[in-house]
Amino acid sequence: MAVVTWTLIGINVAIYLWDRNGALFGPSVAFADLAMRPSEVTRALFDRGDPVEIGKLFTAMFLHGNLAHLIGNVLFLATFGPNVEAALGGFRYTLFYLFWGVAAFVSQIFVEPYSPISVLGASGAIGGVLGAYFLLFPGNKVRFIVPPLIWIQFDVSAWVLLGMWFLVQVLFPQDGVATWAHAGGFMAGMASVLLLGGRRTLVRPGLFKRAEGFDHA
DSSP states (O other): OOHHHHHHHHHHHHHHHHHTTTOSSSOOOSSGGGSBOHHHHHHHHHSOOOTHHHHHHHHGGGOOSSHHHHHHHHHHHHHHHHHHHHHHOHHHHHHHHHHHHHHHHHHHHHHSTTOOSOBOOSHHHHHHHHHHHHHHOTTOEEEEEETTEEEEEEEEEHHHHHHHHHHHHHHSOOTTSOHHHHHHHHHHHHHHHHHTTOHHHHOOTTSOOOOBOOOOO
């Protein structure tokens, strides 16, 4: 059982609801000031700004802007997290998840160091999970179910799906989306796997199950 992955999902869901006083919709109420702003972190690091801003590299990865943002991240984490957790082990997976989240935000700050726009979400850390999965389980088939046409299902190799996901972040950045954080997290996940010895060292036969993914409109 992927204890860490499901614990992370539970924490993200709980914080989302707490942040909105139990409501599914609406703006952040309790934790709006814990989002990360690249300009403030840059000031804290290089211009004697408030050092508390550096801590938001951690707090921001547990916040989400809206329900669709949360659901998308939960689906990706539930799909790809368990096998990565099994390969790394629970304790190491937890540390790497946090590291990937920070690395993702640092990547966004590197590209836009003076942006005053808040950056938040687990997407960067989950990008690390995807990058690790890309190297650990490239041949795994991921099943897509396309709602509301749930009878349409198809399988695609993980390396194709995740490779396309990464290219979209780099080549087609979207307004209002921290795509460089996604890409930075992905590369941090890949680098972590390589530093730990790669697929042959980490993937132990018999521990892993097929991943099933969901496309959401």
